[in-house]
Amino acid sequence: xxxxxxxxxxxxxxxxxxxxxxxxxxxxxxxxxxxxxxxxxxxxxxxxxxxxxxxxxxxxxxxxxxxxxxxxxxxxxxxxxxxxxxxxxxxxxxxxxxxxxxxxxxxxxxxxxxxxxxxxxxxxxxxxxxxxxxxxxxxxxxxxxxxxxxxxxxxxxxxxxxxxxxxxxxxxxxxxxxxxxxxxxxxxxxxxxxxxxxxxxxxxxxxxxxxxxxxxxxxxxxxxxxxxxxxxxxxxxxxxxxxxxxxxxxxxxxxxxxxxxxxxxxxxxxxxxxxxxxxxxxxxxxxxxxxxxxxxxxxxxxxxxxxxxxxxxxxxxxxxxxxxxxxxxxxxxxxxxxxxxxxxxxxxxxxxxxxxxxxxxxxxxxxxxxxxxxx
Ligand code: NAD
Ligand code: GLY
Numbered sequence: 075x076x077x078x079x080x081x082x083x084x085x086x087x088x089x090x091x092x093x094x095x096x097x098x099x100x101x102x103x104x105x106x107x108x109x110x111x112x113x114x115x116x117x118x119x120x121x122x123x124x125x126x127x128x129x130x131x132x133x134x135x136x137x138x139x140x141x142x143x144x145x146x147x148x149x150x151x152x153x154x155x156x157x158x159x160x161x162x163x164x165x166x167x168x169x170x171x172x173x174x175x176x177x178x179x180x181x182x183x184x185x186x187x188x189x190x191x192x193x194x195x196x197x198x199x200x201x202x203x204x205x206x207x208x209x210x211x212x213x214x215x216x217x218x219x220x221x222x223x224x225x226x227x228x229x230x231x232x233x234x235x236x237x238x239x240x241x242x243x244x245x246x247x248x249x250x251x252x253x254x255x256x257x258x259x260x261x262x263x264x265x266x267x268x269x270x271x272x273x274x275x276x277x278x279x280x281x282x283x284x285x286x287x288x289x290x291x292x293x294x295x296x297x298x299x300x301x302x303x304x305x306x307x308x309x310x311x312x313x314x315x316x317x318x319x320x321x322x323x324x325x326x327x328x329x330x331x332x333x334x335x336x337x338x339x340x341x342x343x344x345x346x347x348x349x350x351x352x353x354x355x356x357x358x359x360x361x362x363x364x365x366x367x368x369x370x371x372x373x374x375x376x377x378x379x380x381x382x383x384x385x386x387x388x389x390x391x392x393x394x395x396x397x398x399x400x401x402x403x404x405x406x407x408x409x410x411x412x413x414x415x416x417x418x419x420x421x422x423x424x425x426x427x428x429x430x431x432x433x434x435x436x437x438x439x440x441x442x443x444x445x446x447x448x449x
Contacts, residue, residue, distance in 0.1 A: 110145030197228030216266025265350025
């Protein structure tokens with residue numbers, strides 16, 4: 075007798091509330107096969123394009139294509155090479171060429187199947203092709219599931235900087251299968267975990283405490299726990315996006331740890347650290363700055379840094395970078411207003427404040443860096 079597959083645990087739906095542009099985020103384990111019925115029902119599509127890369131395509135492309143075909147959708151597939159260096163105009167052009175050649179129309183959605191690179195590039199292709207066609211995000215990295223697939227920031231890199239070409243353009247649907255994380259390299263899982271910890275630090279002390287308690291189970295990819303944790307991160311991101319879709323002000327709390335993290339990434343030529351690892355260094359730094367300035371208790375700083383270290387993440391700026399170079403990297407990365415950078419500080423878990431600092435003030439704190447140990 076054929077063995078029956080265990081029923082998938084119930085999925086969770088979170089809504090991003092943006093009035094007529096609202097959309098659901100469906101989070102579960104084994105949900106990938108729902109893409110066909112969802113696209114057919116929600117987007118009323120008879121054709122769909124799937125954009126992915128060779129790694130994710132090989133792992134999950136067939137499941138997604140079969141589900142779409144079984145729901146009556148003809149499928150057009152496009153692959154772009156893997157890697158941040160391919161999040162560029164050439165790859166975007168490849169997507170445009172293929173979809174236009176296949177006569178994709180404004181009723182045919184594009185499905186972004188992959189991590190943040192695929193999601194950002196596909197979202198931008200959808201925003202610009204035929205003046206805007208619907209798209210769905212099917213994120214397969216932890217970072218993409220808890221952050222980049224939600225909120226409509228889309229774009230590509232330019233030789234003079236990351237994400238310099240882009241648009242705010244919301245997806246019509248986000249479908250998250252936490253089961254896809256089973257194949258993600260451990261280092262990528264940990265880099266994504268930084269964004270999860272970030273939500274706990276800036277918005278949700280209960281989530282932070284849960285991560286502290288269940289860190290080992292999260293890293294071991296316990297599927298029910300992952301579903302709940304990813305869903306909570308999506309709720310928090312949905313709340314922030316609904317309040318400030320285009321980052322007029324409030325949404326920039328999500329940049330906690332990113333100002334310095336981006337500078338460290340660019341000073342190490344995007345080679346030494348994954349994005350999440352650089353953000354872990356940036357978060358540890360933002361906590362130190364908050365403590366030195368008297369906004370945040372030392373015990374809170376130590377508690378967060380301890381969790382980052384337990385997760386095997388880097389927390390120290392390489393000593394060679396703690397000077398003028400750091401100041402100029404911060405200046406060239408961020409929009410400065412009257413010579414100051416908007417910097418996200420922490421007062422206590424769940425409570426942030428914005429500070430406007432010169433890059434020299436930031437670099438001066440880096441120079442008096444408290445030794446937090448680690449590596
Ligand atoms: P990524 O897309 O490069 O994916 C990381 C690696 O994992 C890649 O090699 C990819 O092929 C592989 N991969 C993906 N899913 C897999 C799976 N399930 N199993 C095995 N391998 C898998 O990196 P990322 O961290 O997901 O995204 C980084 C990008 O996201 C950056 O370009 C960044 O600018 C962007 N980003 C965007 C936002 C936003 O709000 N739009 C937010 C944060 C980051
Ligand atoms: N990743 C930060 C944001 O979406 O605003």
